[in-house]
Amino acid sequence: MKLYTLKTEIDAVPVADDFIAIEAPRPDCPDGGIVARVIYLSLDPYVGSRLRGRHMGEAPPKPMEGAIPGAIVGQVVKSRAAGVSEGDFVHAMEGGWQEFAAIPAGHFRKLDPKSAPLRAHIGVLGMPGLTAWAGITQLAKVMAGDVVLIDAAAGAVGGTAGQIARIKGASKAVGIAGGPEKCRLVTETYGFDACIDYKAEGWQAALKEALPEGASVFFENVSAEMAMTALSVSQTYVRGVLCGLADAYQSSGPAPHALNAGAIIGKRAQLRGLVVYDFYSRWDEYAAEAAAWIRDGKLAFAEDHADGLDQAPALFAKLMRGANVGKPIITVSEEQA
Amino acid sequence: MKLYTLKTEIDAVPVADDFIAIEAPRPDCPDGGIVARVIYLSLDPYVGSRLRGRHMGEAPPKPMEGAIPGAIVGQVVKSRAAGVSEGDFVHAMEGGWQEFAAIPAGHFRKLDPKSAPLRAHIGVLGMPGLTAWAGITQLAKVMAGDVVLIDAAAGAVGGTAGQIARIKGASKAVGIAGGPEKCRLVTETYGFDACIDYKAEGWQAALKEALPEGASVFFENVSAEMAMTALSVSQTYVRGVLCGLADAYQSSGPAPHALNAGAIIGKRAQLRGLVVYDFYSRWDEYAAEAAAWIRDGKLAFAEDHADGLDQAPALFAKLMRGANVGKPIITVSEEQA
Numbered sequence: 001m002k003l004y005t006l007k008t009e010i011d012a013v014p015v016a017d018d019f020i021a022i023e024a025p026r027p028d029c030p031d032g033g034i035v036a037r038v039i040y041l042s043l044d045p046y047v048g049s050r051l052r053g054r055h056m057g058e059a060p061p062k063p064m065e066g067a068i069p070g071a072i073v074g075q076v077v078k079s080r081a082a083g084v085s086e087g088d089f090v091h092a093m094e095g096g097w098q099e100f101a102a103i104p105a106g107h108f109r110k111l112d113p114k115s116a117p118l119r120a121h122i123g124v125l126g127m128p129g130l131t132a133w134a135g136i137t138q139l140a141k142v143m144a145g146d147v148v149l150i151d152a153a154a155g156a157v158g159g160t161a162g163q164i165a166r167i168k169g170a171s172k173a174v175g176i177a178g179g180p181e182k183c184r185l186v187t188e189t190y191g192f193d194a195c196i197d198y199k200a201e202g203w204q205a206a207l208k209e210a211l212p213e214g215a216s217v218f219f220e221n222v223s224a225e226m227a228m229t230a231l232s233v234s235q236t237y238v239r240g241v242l243c244g245l246a247d248a249y250q251s252s253g254p255a256p257h258a259l260n261a262g263a264i265i266g267k268r269a270q271l272r273g274l275v276v277y278d279f280y281s282r283w284d285e286y287a288a289e290a291a292a293w294i295r296d297g298k299l300a301f302a303e304d305h306a307d308g309l310d311q312a313p314a315l316f317a318k319l320m321r322g323a324n325v326g327k328p329i330i331t332v333s334e335e336q337a
Numbered sequence: 338m339k340l341y342t343l344k345t346e347i348d349a350v351p352v353a354d355d356f357i358a359i360e361a362p363r364p365d366c367p368d369g370g371i372v373a374r375v376i377y378l379s380l381d382p383y384v385g386s387r388l389r390g391r392h393m394g395e396a397p398p399k400p401m402e403g404a405i406p407g408a409i410v411g412q413v414v415k416s417r418a419a420g421v422s423e424g425d426f427v428h429a430m431e432g433g434w435q436e437f438a439a440i441p442a443g444h445f446r447k448l449d450p451k452s453a454p455l456r457a458h459i460g461v462l463g464m465p466g467l468t469a470w471a472g473i474t475q476l477a478k479v480m481a482g483d484v485v486l487i488d489a490a491a492g493a494v495g496g497t498a499g500q501i502a503r504i505k506g507a508s509k510a511v512g513i514a515g516g517p518e519k520c521r522l523v524t525e526t527y528g529f530d531a532c533i534d535y536k537a538e539g540w541q542a543a544l545k546e547a548l549p550e551g552a553s554v555f556f557e558n559v560s561a562e563m564a565m566t567a568l569s570v571s572q573t574y575v576r577g578v579l580c581g582l583a584d585a586y587q588s589s590g591p592a593p594h595a596l597n598a599g600a601i602i603g604k605r606a607q608l609r610g611l612v613v614y615d616f617y618s619r620w621d622e623y624a625a626e627a628a629a630w631i632r633d634g635k636l637a638f639a640e641d642h643a644d645g646l647d648q649a650p651a652l653f654a655k656l657m658r659g660a661n662v663g664k665p666i667i668t669v670s671e672e673q674a
Contacts (some may be wrong), residue, residue, distance in 0.1 A: 031407050055605065224598040258595035261561040265579050265610035266393065273602035 001026050003310055004097035006051065006063040013320050014051050016313040019068065024098070029078040032105030036074030036090055039335055041097060041309070043070060043316045043328035045246045046162040054248075054277070059135075067096030067192040068312070072332075073111065073121050081105060089113050091121045097312050099158050099332060109283060114289040118335060123327035124294070124301035125287045128156030132219075133286045135241040136164045137328060138279065139272045142219045144169035144198075147213055149230050150192075151175070152221035152246055156184035156301070156327040159190040161219050163299050168193065170217075173209050176203075176226070181325055208233050223247035224257045231263055240271045246322075302326030338363050342648055343388065343400040350657050351388050355649040356405065361435070369442030373427055374410030375667030378434060378646070379459040380653045380665035381584045382492075389392060391585075393612070405649070409669075410458050413437060418442060423429050427451050428458045436669060446620060455672060457504035460664035461631070462624045463636035465493030468613040469556075470623045473501045474579040475616065476609045477554045481506035484550055486567050487529075488512070489558035489583055493535040493638070493664040496527040496535035498556050500636050501627075504530065507554075511542075511547050513563070518662055523627055524672040526637050545570050560584035561594045567602055577608045611631065639663030 003024045010018050029035045035236045038224035047069055049055040061068060072095025076088045084090075092108040095101040100193065111121055123129065136142045141171040148165040152158040154176025162173040163291040175186040186195035196203050207229070221244045245257060247327040264271065279286075293299035304326040312330050319328050340361045344366065347355050366372045384406055386392040394655040398405060410433025413425045421427075430447040432438040437634025448458055460466065473479045485502040489495040499510040512523040512532040523532035531547040533540050544566070550570035557564040558581045568575065582594060616623075630636035643652045649667050656665050 220598075227598065242598055245599060246600070250597070257598040257600075258597050259601070261557075261564065261579055261594040261596050262582060262585070263594075264596070264608065265582070265612060268610045268615065270610075271601065271606075271607045271608045271610075273607075275602060275605055276604065284360050 001099040003067045003099070004309065005066055006061060007070065007320070008063050008255070008286050009060070010051055012052075013015070014048055014316065018051075019097075019313040019316070020064075021264075022064065024166040027102035028099050029080050030102055030104045034076050034084055034090065034093070034100050034103050035078040036072065036080050036092065036103060036108070037077050038072045038085055038099055038101055038309075040093055040119050040122045041070050041095065041312065041330040041332050042072065042074040042126060043087045043312065043319050043330065044127065045244070047316070048320050049248065049253060058159040067098045069094060070097055071095055071122065071127055072101060073118050074337075079289055084110060089118060091126065093127065093241055095156065097309065099309065107138060109280075115288070116196055116294050119191050119303070119329060119331075120291075120294065120301065120330050121134065121287070123156045124299060125274055125290050128327065129160045129290055130279055130283055130286050131157050131243060131274065132161035132280040133281075133290065134276060135243050135274050136217075137168060139241050140219065140239045142168045142170050144171070146170040146216045147172045147174075147211065147235075149174050149176070149211065149218040149233065150217075150221070151177075151198075151226050151230070152184045152244075153177045153192060153195060154325060155221065155246075157222055158188065158219070159302070160299070161259035162186070162192045163293075164198060166210065166215070167298055168295060174215070174293055176232055183301055185325055189301070189302055191212060193321065214238070214331070219243060221246055224259045228263060230269055231260075231269060234267060234269070237268050237270070240269055241274050242271055243274045243317055304328045305331065309330050338436040338549065340404045340436070341646065342403055343398060343406065346397070347388055349389075351653065351656040354386075356434075356646070356650040356653070359401065363437050364439035365393050367418050367439055367441045369418055371413050371418050371427065371440050371445060372415040373409065373429065373438050373440060373445070374433070375409045375411045375432055375436055375646075375669040377410040377456050377459045378407050378432065378649060378667040378669050379409065379463060380520070380649065380656050380667065381464065382656065383581070384653070386585065388562045403596055404435045404438075405432060407434055408432055408459065408464055409438060410455050412672075414438050419589075420653050421447060426455060434646065436498050436646065442541055445649060449664055452625065453631050454534060456666060456668075457631060457638065458502045458624070459666050460493045460498050460640065461636060462469070462627050464613055464665050464673075467616055467620055467623050468580060468611065468628055469498035470501055470593055470627065471613060471616040471619075472580050473498050473554075474505060476578050476611055477507045477556065477576045479507050479554055481508070483507040483553045484509045484511075484548065484572075486511050486513070486548065486552035486555040486570065487558070488514075488529070488535075488556075488567070490514045490529060490532060491662060492558065492578065492583075494554070495558055495637070496523065497531045497636070499509065499523070500630075501556070504605065504635055511544075511552070513544065513660060522639055522662055526639055528637070542564065551575070556579070556580060558583055561596045565597055565600060567653050568604055568606060571604060572607070574605050574607070577606055578609055578611050580611045586616055610620075641665045642668065644668050
């Protein structure tokens with residue numbers, strides 16, 4: 001089978017040329033686990049960091065050997081797991097850029113193909129969606145009347161976070177995104193009240209104008225510097241979710257990640273660090289709730305889709321440049337083989 | 338009457354020579370307010386920042402005119418306030434380095450001289466104590482089993498915070514302080530389980546050893562850098578109270594105040610900025626609760642005391658050098674005139 005791996009160890013933001021396809025034997029089925037035919041492959045910003053050994057202490061894949069990590073939706077072709085049969089659909093975080101993936105016991109979830117489109121489990125019902133839900137409902141505890149500010153709002157996490165905030169009663173959701181096309185997605189598809197284009201001149205004044213009452217919640221996906229901008233247009237007692245530092249995932253220089261303690265004290269801010277791993281045990285609960293929102297037309301999602309595993313390197317490089325609009329998804333094989 | 342003021346505007350950490358005594362008329366009594374004879378004067382670290390115009394946007398006093406700010410305990414000599422008579426004892430945040438202070442309506446609290454020693458209202462029942470209480474009970478919500486780490490632990494805020502944490506059920510309180518004399522105060526008088534001398538070699542290893550289980554709460558009084566050290570010896574989900582940045586109050590250089598966002602996310606930390614002003618409405622409640630702790634021998638306090646307003650410049654300079662052991666208090670006049 002085909003598998004994409006790193007050509008060599010890398011120390012900079014990955015580009016398409018860092019990846020190479022190799023032939024590998026189809027994996028054996030682990031005790032209590034499964035082998036899945038990969039249908040959809042997720043490309044996510046944190047992988048850019050992980051490939052350089054900079055994400056949560058997780059090792060990068062071995063060059064010319066290990067598959068590039070990535071979440072998948074797949075169909076079981078071999079099962080040694082109780083209650084799982086050939087033909088069942090599954091979601092797994094450690095699937096990888098390959099045609100078939102061996103998933104150990106406890107590292108996959110069975111999916112109900114009738115509850116929502118299968119590919120939704122890559123994005124809005126997948127890790128980005130769970131992250132958004134955890135930050136908005138479990139950490140910030142958004143409620144009626146909250147005014148929510150979210151950056152990287154065109155991304156799968158940010159776009160879902162704003163929609164969930166509105167579903168949970170927020171009176172206003174303001175996004176920050178890069179460029180008019182992304183901002184249109186944020187307001188037109190995701191239904192935010194406003195979106196500020198941070199690549200436009202005077203965007204900080206525009207942000208202030210869009211939030212005359214100040215944000216009561218901010219959801220940070222980009223950088224410590226952006227978090228401090230969010231703090232500056234926030235109300236006293238603002239609750240801030242520190243979710244991600246995409247700028248650092250996508251850049252090679254040293255990232256200071258510096259939050260200003262004096263500003264946090266002055267604003268009486270509450271900041272909480274979010275790691276989505278902590279919420280994996282609640283994934284089925286979230287996916288069931290959000291699948292109903294999708295069916296009811298309350299929760300929209302956008303994809304930047306490409307067909308075929310061979311498209312992964314280029315689509316990943318596009319993500320690293322921030323040029324994608326919508327969640328990057330690779331269709332590796334057909335839903336029905 | 339005598340009043341201490343700034344000789345000129347200052348831009349560096351204040352030294353004794355920055356202050357000068359001038360003669361000023363005794364203040365008039367404001368509508369609805371009082372005039373108090375100052376008995377005890379509090380010297381506090383944040384004033385070092387405020388004199389340079391760097392504290393919460395509050396203006397420094399006008400040179401050769403305005404009194405140096407400072408909380409006081411005093412006795413009413415003139416009252417135009419309902420329910421307040423000559424001879425009553427009061428506490429006021431905006432008293433100042435002077436013999437008599439005019440206090441506007443709503444800016445003082447009447448004290449019960451029988452509930453606790455009057456001078457306790459400068460420290461352990463005063464703003465430092467209220468700050469400690471707010472951080473431990475209202476922000477960190479310390480409960481049974483918490484392991485609490487507190488820096489500037491020999492200070493009035495830190496020392497009280499550790500004691501209140503133990504009263505509220507914390508299983509362990511570890512302090513950080515500078516020098517063996519301060520550390521003795523922390524363990525022997527304030528009853529912390531351990532105190533790490535940050536001026537001693539290998540103190541960071543000693544800190545780690547003192548907290549094999551990790552801190553579940555840290556209370557930060559010194560600097561962003563110290564907060565990051567506290568984070569590094571903390572449990573996942575640690576609650577951090579950002580209370581003060583004494584290093585910045587006491588230094589002239591630019592203070593980065595930089596908290597590392599990546600480390601906060603990795604630790605799933607919860608950080609909250611504390612401004613004690615927000616808790617002024619609960620001062621009487623706190624003082625009553627803490628006065629009972631003092632009577633029961635559960636809450637100790639130490640003073641670095643000097644007699645006479647003329648001692649204020651030297652004692653304040655000592656505080657700015659971090660050389661005080663115990664809360665700096667000036668006795669300006671006798672309790673019974």
